[in-house]
Amino acid sequence: MENSPENCNVKVALHIRPLLRHESQNGGRECLDVVPGTAQVLMGSHSFIFDHVYGGGGSPSKNMFQECAVPLLDALFQGYNGTIIAYGQTGSGKTYTMGTSPKESSHTGLMFQVMNIIFDKIQKLQHESEFQLHVSFIEILKEEVRDLLESGITNGNPDNKHPLQIRKASDGALSLSGSTEVSVSTHKEMSACLEQGCLNRSVASTDMNNQSSRSHAIFTIILEQKDKNKDETSSSGLVMSEEYRCAKLHLVDLAGSERAKRAGSEGVRLKEGIQINKGLLALGNVISALGDDKKRKEGLHIPYRDSKLTRLLQASLGGNCKTVMIACVSPADYNAEETLNTLKYANRARNIQNKASIQKEVFPADTHKLRQQLRLLQAELSHRKEAELVEVQDLKRKIDRLEATNSELVEKMNEYHSKSARVEATNSELVQKMNEYRSEYAFVEVSNSELVQKTNDYRSKCVVVDLHDTDANPEMKLRGSPDVEARERQSREKIIALEEDKRSLQIERDRLREEIARLEAAEVQTMNAQNPEADLEAKHEQEIELVKQKCHDAKKRLQDELRGIKSQKVQLQQKVKQDEEQYRQWKADHEKQMLQLKKDSRKSEVELQKLQALYQRQAQVLQRKTEEAERATKKLKELLKSQKLTTKQTIRRETTGQPRGQNRSGQIKTLKRWLDNELDKLMHVYKLRMDHENRTLSHAKLKEDLSFLKQQDRASSRGRPAPQRGPSLSPNTRAVRIVSLESKVKSSTEALSKLSSQIQEAGRGHDPASAGRWKALHSLGDAKELLQHLFSIAIEARRRLLEKEYEAKDRHAGSTQTASIQKSSSLTNKLKEIEERGVKTARDKTPSKRSKGLELQPLTIGSAPLKGRATTSLDIFADMGLESPLPFPESRQLDSKAGICNRPLKVAFKQTQKMIPMAHVSMKKLPLGEQKGKISRWRRSHDEWLIQFKWKWQKPWKLSNLIKTSDQVRNSDDTLKGQDLSLRLGPTT
Numbered sequence: 001m002e003n004s005p006e007n008c009n010v011k012v013a014l015h016i017r018p019l020l021r022h023e024s025q026n027g028g029r030e031c032l033d034v035v036p037g038t039a040q041v042l043m044g045s046h047s048f049i050f051d052h053v054y055g056g057g058g059s060p061s062k063n064m065f066q067e068c069a070v071p072l073l074d075a076l077f078q079g080y081n082g083t084i085i086a087y088g089q090t091g092s093g094k095t096y097t098m099g100t101s102p103k104e105s106s107h108t109g110l111m112f113q114v115m116n117i118i119f120d121k122i123q124k125l126q127h128e129s130e131f132q133l134h135v136s137f138i139e140i141l142k143e144e145v146r147d148l149l150e151s152g153i154t155n156g157n158p159d160n161k162h163p164l165q166i167r168k169a170s171d172g173a174l175s176l177s178g179s180t181e182v183s184v185s186t187h188k189e190m191s192a193c194l195e196q197g198c199l200n201r202s203v204a205s206t207d208m209n210n211q212s213s214r215s216h217a218i219f220t221i222i223l224e225q226k227d228k229n230k231d232e233t234s235s236s237g238l239v240m241s242e243e244y245r246c247a248k249l250h251l252v253d254l255a256g257s258e259r260a261k262r263a264g265s266e267g268v269r270l271k272e273g274i275q276i277n278k279g280l281l282a283l284g285n286v287i288s289a290l291g292d293d294k295k296r297k298e299g300l301h302i303p304y305r306d307s308k309l310t311r312l313l314q315a316s317l318g319g320n321c322k323t324v325m326i327a328c329v330s331p332a333d334y335n336a337e338e339t340l341n342t343l344k345y346a347n348r349a350r351n352i353q354n355k356a357s358i359q360k361e362v363f364p365a366d367t368h369k370l371r372q373q374l375r376l377l378q379a380e381l382s383h384r385k386e387a388e389l390v391e392v393q394d395l396k397r398k399i400d401r402l403e404a405t406n407s408e409l410v411e412k413m414n415e416y417h418s419k420s421a422r423v424e425a426t427n428s429e430l431v432q433k434m435n436e437y438r439s440e441y442a443f444v445e446v447s448n449s450e451l452v453q454k455t456n457d458y459r460s461k462c463v464v465v466d467l468h469d470t471d472a473n474p475e476m477k478l479r480g481s482p483d484v485e486a487r488e489r490q491s492r493e494k495i496i497a498l499e500e501d502k503r504s505l506q507i508e509r510d511r512l513r514e515e516i517a518r519l520e521a522a523e524v525q526t527m528n529a530q531n532p533e534a535d536l537e538a539k540h541e542q543e544i545e546l547v548k549q550k551c552h553d554a555k556k557r558l559q560d561e562l563r564g565i566k567s568q569k570v571q572l573q574q575k576v577k578q579d580e581e582q583y584r585q586w587k588a589d590h591e592k593q594m595l596q597l598k599k600d601s602r603k604s605e606v607e608l609q610k611l612q613a614l615y616q617r618q619a620q621v622l623q624r625k626t627e628e629a630e631r632a633t634k635k636l637k638e639l640l641k642s643q644k645l646t647t648k649q650t651i652r653r654e655t656t657g658q659p660r661g662q663n664r665s666g667q668i669k670t671l672k673r674w675l676d677n678e679l680d681k682l683m684h685v686y687k688l689r690m691d692h693e694n695r696t697l698s699h700a701k702l703k704e705d706l707s708f709l710k711q712q713d714r715a716s717s718r719g720r721p722a723p724q725r726g727p728s729l730s731p732n733t734r735a736v737r738i739v740s741l742e743s744k745v746k747s748s749t750e751a752l753s754k755l756s757s758q759i760q761e762a763g764r765g766h767d768p769a770s771a772g773r774w775k776a777l778h779s780l781g782d783a784k785e786l787l788q789h790l791f792s793i794a795i796e797a798r799r800r801l802l803e804k805e806y807e808a809k810d811r812h813a814g815s816t817q818t819a820s821i822q823k824s825s826s827l828t829n830k831l832k833e834i835e836e837r838g839v840k841t842a843r844d845k846t847p848s849k850r851s852k853g854l855e856l857q858p859l860t861i862g863s864a865p866l867k868g869r870a871t872t873s874l875d876i877f878a879d880m881g882l883e884s885p886l887p888f889p890e891s892r893q894l895d896s897k898a899g900i901c902n903r904p905l906k907v908a909f910k911q912t913q914k915m916i917p918m919a920h921v922s923m924k925k926l927p928l929g930e931q932k933g934k935i936s937r938w939r940r941s942h943d944e945w946l947i948q949f950k951w952k953w954q955k956p957w958k959l960s961n962l963i964k965t966s967d968q969v970r971n972s973d974d975t976l977k978g979q980d981l982s983l984r985l986g987p988t989t
């Protein structure tokens with residue numbers, strides 16, 4: 001993924017904010033001085049130099065973006081990771097500088113401007129590259145990493161969310177598992193993410209800062225780009241691979257260090273402050289370790305793992321990143337201590353060396369598509385999840401509502417129950433009262449009837465008394481008695497009272513009746529009132545059942561969908577795995593092809609070198625041959641000269657009349673020498689002609705090969721199927737071979753023309769049928785001597801011919817023998833196999849019969865030498881169905897050596913082969929010189945044939961060895977021949 005890293009130091013800029021109103025009101029004075037026109041800051045006796053100083057007499061703050069952020073943005077588009085870290089005590093202006101505040105004022109901060117530039121750049125470069133942007137926003141609060149873009153966090157209350165885990169990838173890069181990466185395509189979308197995160201960030205008021213950040217925040221912009229012009233296109237037009245650059249820009253707003261006392265923090269704020277200081281301390285330690293040259297060189301441990309903050313900033317501090325640290329300080333003198341600390345750390349951070357490299361990756365074409373697909377699917381999945389979440393929440397809300405209604409109803413029901421109990425109690429009271437009244441009424445009735453009875457009795461008694469009185473004492477009646485009157489009055493009063501009682505009792509009875517009726521009505525009403533409640537209850541129960549059913553259905557549906565999503569996820573994972581596998585496969589194939597190509601090119605190079613060596617050697621051979629031919633021509637000339645001289649001497653002798661018998665033996669010798677010379681010359685001409693013929697043939701062959709290769713080359717360059725003959729060659733090999741063949745053809749043409757001129761020169765005046773050649777013969781005696789000499793030469797030639805015939809016969813017999821041996825050996829092998837199979841079957845059946853197989857061992861052993869012998873060229877020819885042009889007499893040595901039996905005797909006798917005694921080897925009969933000549937002739941022709949064969953069939957790089965050995969043989973032959981020739985020519989020349 002990465003190319004060679006580039007060393008770059010962490011750039012440090014100092015940002016001095018102005019004195020705040022409350023600071024100046026509290027009598028705060030500025031304690032920092034900036035040396036004008038430089039980036040040097042003085043604080044008391046301390047002096048610090050930074051890369052840039054903004055504010056407080058340094059460069060204006062507005063320059064900060066151009067000088068600190070723009071280079072990082074340029075690097076981001078080149079593929080480098082970048083980080084901007086704002087560091088400093090609480091209230092020193094980090095959030096203000098970075099613009100990580102949800103307020104409008106954040107628009108002056110770096111983040112807002114970074115976004116502007118990024119989208120401007122994308123707009124400008126969109127014709128060259130494809131871009132994709134993602135953002136993530138996290139905070140480290142109380143040593144826990146939290147996602148600020150996760151849905152569900154509101155107003156910095158992420159307590160209900162799980163903290164993110166830091167994971168280390170196989171390449172050593174750290175990542176946050178499960179952090180939200182939002183794809184953004186517009187400035188608005190990105191700033192919305194920033195705003196959302198800022199709102200979710202933990203902020204609280206302290207004595208030092210009204211809006212103090214309680215966490216370290218990291219806003220990451222991930223820029224993926226694909227160069228449109230850098231696709232590698234294959235000949236078929238398919239895109240083979242794509243180059244991707246994926247770089248990240250981290251914008252870090254740290255929480256400020258604070259003193260609990262000055263910040264006035266208690267409780268939660270105090271705990272937060274402790275955690276913030278812990279993280280910053282760890283960061284300070286890392287900066288110290290990295291900023292200390294000595295420690296760094298000694299390779300001492302860097303305590304990245306001491307806090308989450310340092311772990312996450314590991315790449316930015318001493319890693320693969322271009323980093324700018326903005327140290328924010330307050331100029332107020334009562335913050336001097338903290339400011340000095342910040343300056344010290346910032347100064348140390350300048351020594352930190354990062355190794356930034358371009359985050360480049362080459363993917364196969366479909367990876368991009370797959371990534372997009374994956375992204376789409378992930379988006380769809382999250383969309384679905386969200387939709388499901390909404391649905392579930394709806395259902396939950398519904399359930400809550402229903403449950404509330406249900407509880408209300410239950411409450412009401414309970415109320416009704418208690419009411420009805422109360423009513424029942426009242427009812428029973430009433431019933432009791434009614435019964436009481438009834439009993440009272442009954443009693444009243446009884447008393448009433450008693451009274452009526454009594455009244456009636458009285459009345460009747462009074463009537464009886466009156467009648468009696470009137471009858472017995474009329475005077476009394478007249479006078480009237482006071483007792484009777486009193487009694488009468490009493491009775492009347494009694495009656496009136498009773499009447500009165502009766503009336504009141506009747507009234508009471510009526511009232512009670514009314515009361516009873518009312519109570520009965522009330523009871524009926526209560527009964528009626530109880531019934532709707534039950535209805536309502538039943539209704540509610542039904543509703544609850546319905547809702548429960550709905551919930552159950554929804555749950556089931558959700559479970560099904562979840563299952564579906566899970567299976568989709570599994571499928572996706574499998575697909576991704578498959579794609580990865582395919583990619584791996586492709587990569588492996590590609591690497592294999594690359595290796596093969598490298599191997600081929602290496603081979604071609606070696607081949608080229610070998611062919612060059614071969615060419616040089618051929619050139620040497622040609623030169624040698626030319627020299628040889630020149631020597632031969634010279635010799636020929638000398639011979640011609642000597643011949644002319646001899647003829648002249650003879651003529652002179654004849655003309656001067658010198659006595660012939662004087663130097664007879666000398667004359668005869670001269671004649672013989674002349675004859676030998678004549679024969680040699682003729683033989684030389686024949687040899688030259690034969691050479692010419694052979695060379696013409698090989699020249700034609702070379703030309704044919706050359707034209708075929710050229711034809712092949714032309715066909716392959718036009719993309720047409722090339723005509724095939726023999727093994728297919730790579731274009732490089734073919735080109736090399738064409739060049740070598742062309743040079744060969746050229747040299748062969750030159751050699752041919754030289755040969756033909758030599759033939760012409762040597763053949764001039766040497767016609768075998770020419771009668772002029774016998775002019776030197778003057779007498780029959782001379783002729784007889786010459787004839788005798790010729791006869792001995794002819795006899796010698798015949799003898800040689802005969803020997804050759806014998807030799808040919810021997811060879812024929814030898815090859816027949818070899819064939820029969822091979823046949824018998826194959827038969828033996830077959831027999832062995834059959835027997836072994838039989839033995840095996842028998843062994844499988846009865847293990848005791850195993851020994852039988854061992855009896856056949858000699859046969860196997862017998863054929864072993866044949867099998868085990870070294871492979872010769874003859875075997876190769878035999879394998880290929882070819883015959884050697886001159887079979888080497890070694891065929892006899894296949895199974896037997898002179899006088900030595902190389903196989904078990906029994907087997908040797910069984911087979912038809914013969915042992916060849918030493919004396920029978922025809923070569924042994926020949927004189928040493930001739931034998932050498934014969935072998936060397938055979939070897940020469942064999943080698944030539946072999947070279948031709950190898951040219952045609954073998955790999956060219958094996959030729960050099962062959963030619964080497966062939967040259968060696970030839971050189972030794974030439975030496976022998978030279979010796980032979982010199983021996984023969986010695987006395988003549």
Ligand SMILES: Nc1ncnc2c1ncn2[C@@H]1O[C@H](COP(=O)(O)OP(=O)(O)OP(=O)(O)O)[C@@H](O)[C@H]1O
Pocket residue numbers: 016017018020055061088089090091092093094095096097209211212213214254255256257328
């Ligand atoms: N360069 C500046 N010009 C004017 N006002 C500034 C500047 N820098 C900071 N301030 C003001 O100082 C106050 C504190 O700033 P800020 O909140 O950015 O500090 P901080 O370092 O982020 O503090 P903390 O670490 O507590 O979050 C704010 O009211 C801010 O408006």
